[in-house]
Amino acid sequence: MKNKTILLASRPNGVPTQENFAFEVQDVPALQEGHVLLKSLYVSVDPYMRGRMSDAASYVAPYTVGEPITGGIVAEVIDSRNPQFPKGTVVMDRLPWQQYIVHDGSGLSKISPDIAPLSYHLGILGMPGLTAYFGLLHIGDPKPGETVVVSGAAGAVGTVVGQIAKLKGCRVVGVAGSDDKIAYLKEALGFDEAINYKTVGDLKEAMAQACPDGVDVYFDNVGGEISDAVYLKLNKFARIAICGQIAYYNATSAPTGMRVEPILLKKSALMKGFIVSDFAQNFNTAAKDLVTWLKEGKLQYQETISEGFENIPQAFLGLFSGENTGKQLVKVADREG
Amino acid sequence: MKNKTILLASRPNGVPTQENFAFEVQDVPALQEGHVLLKSLYVSVDPYMRGRMSDAASYVAPYTVGEPITGGIVAEVIDSRNPQFPKGTVVMDRLPWQQYIVHDGSGLSKISPDIAPLSYHLGILGMPGLTAYFGLLHIGDPKPGETVVVSGAAGAVGTVVGQIAKLKGCRVVGVAGSDDKIAYLKEALGFDEAINYKTVGDLKEAMAQACPDGVDVYFDNVGGEISDAVYLKLNKFARIAICGQIAYYNATSAPTGMRVEPILLKKSALMKGFIVSDFAQNFNTAAKDLVTWLKEGKLQYQETISEGFENIPQAFLGLFSGENTGKQLVKVADREG
Numbered sequence: 001m002k003n004k005t006i007l008l009a010s011r012p013n014g015v016p017t018q019e020n021f022a023f024e025v026q027d028v029p030a031l032q033e034g035h036v037l038l039k040s041l042y043v044s045v046d047p048y049m050r051g052r053m054s055d056a057a058s059y060v061a062p063y064t065v066g067e068p069i070t071g072g073i074v075a076e077v078i079d080s081r082n083p084q085f086p087k088g089t090v091v092m093d094r095l096p097w098q099q100y101i102v103h104d105g106s107g108l109s110k111i112s113p114d115i116a117p118l119s120y121h122l123g124i125l126g127m128p129g130l131t132a133y134f135g136l137l138h139i140g141d142p143k144p145g146e147t148v149v150v151s152g153a154a155g156a157v158g159t160v161v162g163q164i165a166k167l168k169g170c171r172v173v174g175v176a177g178s179d180d181k182i183a184y185l186k187e188a189l190g191f192d193e194a195i196n197y198k199t200v201g202d203l204k205e206a207m208a209q210a211c212p213d214g215v216d217v218y219f220d221n222v223g224g225e226i227s228d229a230v231y232l233k234l235n236k237f238a239r240i241a242i243c244g245q246i247a248y249y250n251a252t253s254a255p256t257g258m259r260v261e262p263i264l265l266k267k268s269a270l271m272k273g274f275i276v277s278d279f280a281q282n283f284n285t286a287a288k289d290l291v292t293w294l295k296e297g298k299l300q301y302q303e304t305i306s307e308g309f310e311n312i313p314q315a316f317l318g319l320f321s322g323e324n325t326g327k328q329l330v331k332v333a334d335r336e337g
Numbered sequence: 338m339k340n341k342t343i344l345l346a347s348r349p350n351g352v353p354t355q356e357n358f359a360f361e362v363q364d365v366p367a368l369q370e371g372h373v374l375l376k377s378l379y380v381s382v383d384p385y386m387r388g389r390m391s392d393a394a395s396y397v398a399p400y401t402v403g404e405p406i407t408g409g410i411v412a413e414v415i416d417s418r419n420p421q422f423p424k425g426t427v428v429m430d431r432l433p434w435q436q437y438i439v440h441d442g443s444g445l446s447k448i449s450p451d452i453a454p455l456s457y458h459l460g461i462l463g464m465p466g467l468t469a470y471f472g473l474l475h476i477g478d479p480k481p482g483e484t485v486v487v488s489g490a491a492g493a494v495g496t497v498v499g500q501i502a503k504l505k506g507c508r509v510v511g512v513a514g515s516d517d518k519i520a521y522l523k524e525a526l527g528f529d530e531a532i533n534y535k536t537v538g539d540l541k542e543a544m545a546q547a548c549p550d551g552v553d554v555y556f557d558n559v560g561g562e563i564s565d566a567v568y569l570k571l572n573k574f575a576r577i578a579i580c581g582q583i584a585y586y587n588a589t590s591a592p593t594g595m596r597v598e599p600i601l602l603k604k605s606a607l608m609k610g611f612i613v614s615d616f617a618q619n620f621n622t623a624a625k626d627l628v629t630w631l632k633e634g635k636l637q638y639q640e641t642i643s644e645g646f647e648n649i650p651q652a653f654l655g656l657f658s659g660e661n662t663g664k665q666l667v668k669v670a671d672r673e674g
Contacts, residue, residue: 223598242602255596261560262592264610265579271608273601 001028004309006097008063012053015250015320020053021069021313028100037079038091038101040309043330044072044122045316046156047221050249068096072122074111075101076335085110088337092121099309099332115291118335123156123327124301125290127276131243132160132219133286134279137168139241139272140217144169147211149230152221153194154181156327157243160290161219162191163299170217173210175226177322184325189300203229214238223247228258234267242273250320302326338365341646343434345400349390352587352657357390358406358650365437374416375428375438377646380667381409381459382653383493384558387586405433409459411448412438413672422447425674429458436646436669452628455672460493460664461638462627464613468580469497469556470623471616474505476578476609477554481506484548486567489558490531491518493664494580497627498556499528500636507554510547512563514659521662526637540566551575560584565595571604579610587657639663646670 002025009022031037049071055062063069073095077085082105085091091108095101111121123129135157142148148165152158153174162185165172174185174194185194193210200206207229214235220227224247234240248255264271279286293299304324306315309332318324339362346359368374386408392399400406410432414422419442422428428445432438448458460466472494479485485502489495490511499522502509511522511531522531530547537543544566551572557564561584571577585592601608616623630636641661643652646669655661 220598223596227598242598245596245599245602248596248599255599256594257596259560259582259585259592259594260597261557261564261579261608261610262582262585264608265582265612266610268611268615269609271598271601272606273598273603274605275602278605 001100002026003028003098003100005068006309006312007068008053008065010065011055012050012250014252016050016053016317018313018317023310029102031079031081031102033081035102035104036077036082036085038075038095038103039078039336040073040075040095040097040099040101040332041090041335042074042119042122042305043097043309043312043332044126045312045319045328045330046071046127047244047246047249047319049316050246050320068098070094070096072127073097073101074118074121076337078336090118090335090337092126097312116294119303119305119327119329119331120294120301122329123303124160124294124299125287128156128327129160129290130279130283130286131276132157132164133290134276134282135241135243135274136161136164136217136219138279138282139270139274140165140219140239142168142170142217145171146216147171147173147213147235148217148219149173149175149207149211149215150219150221151175151223151226151230152244152246153185153191154178154325155221156324158219158221159185159189159302159326160299163189164293165217166190167293167298171211171213173207173215175222181325184302188302197226204232207233217241219243221246223255224257227260231258231260231263234263234269236267236269238267238269240269240271242271246320304328306330308332338437339363340365340435340437342405342436343646343649344405345390345402347402348392349387349587351589353387353390353654355650355654360647366439368416368418368439370418372439372441373414373419373422375412375432375440376415376673377410377412377432377434377436377438377669378427378672379411379456379459379642380434380646380649380669381463382649382656382665382667383408383464384581384583384586384656386653387583387657405435407431407433409464410434410438411455411458413674415673427455427672429463434649453631456640456642456664456666456668457631457638459666460640461497461631461636462624465493465664466497466627467616467620467623468613469494469501470627471613471619472578472580472611473498473501473554473556475616475619476607476611477502477556477576479505479507479554482508483553484508484510484550484572485554485556486510486512486544486548486552487556487558488512488560488563488567489581489583490522490528491515491662492558495556495558496522496526496639496663497636500526501630502554503527504630504635508548508550510544510552512559518662521639525639534563541569544570554578556580558583560592561594564597568595568597568600571600571606573604573606575604575606577606577608579608583657641665643667
């Protein structure tokens with residue numbers, strides 16, 4: 001059986017391109033005792049992976065040139081010599097971008113196919129959903145009646161942030177980059193206001209109009225001028241959760257811009273960076289809440305699913321041109337079991 | 338009896354000058370029932386007053402052009418028709434820059450002359466001491482063995498920050514602007530390292546050398562390039578207390594520079610602005626700790642005291658050229674009682 005792998009061919013300088021990826025074909029080796037053979041079903045592509053393509057120190061180790069890219073994958077056990085993971089089991093883990101993966105089982109999380117569609121475990125019930133949950137609730141700490149602004153609002157994290165903020169009784173303002181996304185946020189997800197930063201003209205003026213009572217919580221996926229417009233509207237004791245800074249991921253030198261520090265001083269405001277693993281001790285509680293809200297219909301969830309293993313790099317590159325609404329995934333294969 | 342008052346003559350554009358201040362002479366009015374006559378003894382000049390000279394929204398209300406400047410003053414009751422404040426009582430409050438002040442007594446804090454020199458209540462036992470205490474302990478939350486960096490280290494707040502951090506078992510690195518200050522920090526106050534940012538050359542390299550284990554807590558009075566050098570050495574889960582941003586107080590447009598947000602993200606770091614009044618509920622506990630440490634000789638305290646009411650503006654202006662070590666005060670008169 002032939003097996004395709006996607007390797008990091010070279011490190012990007014600025015915006016990544018197809019040339020930074022290489023495909024390799026090898027045979028699937030015979031299965032040893034204790035191992036399982038996984039077939040990749042859904043592959044997650046996420047903005048944080050851009051950081052791993054560089055070799056600068058970051059919160060996650062960089063990928064190695066010539067080695068497979070790794071990321072969140074939902075896979076099915078299609079052959080097993082490990083009794084813990086019988087054939088037909090569906091699992092999730094950070095795994096190499098391969099069609100077939102030989103694995104000893106350590107660290108694999110079993111997924112129940114009954115809770116939700118399998119792909120949801122890479123999104124609203126996985127890393128992006130947990131990221132939204134902890135950043136908003138543990139750092140943002142929103143109170144009923146407060147104003148919450150989220151940038152990258154139509155993305156995998158932002159859509160969940162806004163909906164949880166609505167659940168908590170807040171006024172929610174989203175910032176995104178197309179009219180389709182704006183309509184989705186307001187009509188499907190119930191955001192109070194949404195700003196198309198690409199067409200709005202004066203972003204600061206638009207932010208001021210959308211937030212007549214100022215901003216109490218800012219969940220930032222983006223950085224740059226969108227953040228500057230929010231900073232100018234911060235209320236006393238505002239909280240800012242820094243989840244992503246996609247505006248700078250392809251920067252080739254240290255980004256510069258408006259200093260936020262004097263504003264934090266004036267407003268006694270808090271700003272905190274985080275990564276979801278900071279909250280690993282509380283994952284179970286969060287997952288229970290998310291499943292409950294999903295089952296009760298309180299959370300809407302949208303995916304953009306590309307098809308085909310060969311299209312993984314293109315799906316990843318699309319994240320930086322704003323092509324996706326909601327969680328971007330690639331469906332690689334159907335489930336067998 | 339004649340009484341001099343210092344008014345805000347005009348709002349500064351950039352660095353303040355003598356011309357922004359005006360002197361006025363009036364008679365001291367007769368004392369009404371319930372009022373006291375105060376004689377100013379010590380007048381505090383502080384960097385935050387620069388913000389109040391502008392009319393931009395800030396955390397404290399701006400001064401009014403043509404009205405007296407106000408600030409921390411220790412004064413003596415020299416005549417009284419208020420039984421709560423008999424003649425000879427020493428009090429402290431935010432008061433107008435006047436030699437003599439008629440006051441109804443509301444809000445005045447009595448000072449015990451036995452605890453410490455009277456002027457200490459404008460410094461280590463007053464606003465600057467409390468600012469150091471809360472910013473370091475409630476935001477910075479330093480643990481034994483951690484590295485604490487403080488900018489504006491030789492100032493009224495910085496000297497207390499560094500000493501409390503030493504009390505808590507930390508490695509303490511100060512940044513200041515003269516060799517005399519550096520010697521004072523290391524020799525008198527026990528800082529582990531101190532950097533003269535004016536003469537050091539490569540500030541980033543010096544910071545890296547002074548902090549071989551990185552930076553866990555940064556207490557920032559200054560902003561600008563000093564902060565940039567610290568940011569590059571932040572450890573995972575670092576805490577930054579933004580107490581002052583004197584580098585920008587005289588800026589005439591929104592300051593720009595290196596973006597701190599991507600670094601906070603990478604390091605899961607916290608940054609929080611504050612003003613001492615945010616912690617008003619805990620003032621008593623803090624004051625008790627500070628008095629105890631002072632009496633036990635665990636806190637050293639230095640003042641730069643100018644003499645003469647007429648020299649108050651000059652003492653204030655000196656804050657922005659780095660002339661003072663420790664707390665800058667002006668002694669206006671001797672105590673009578």
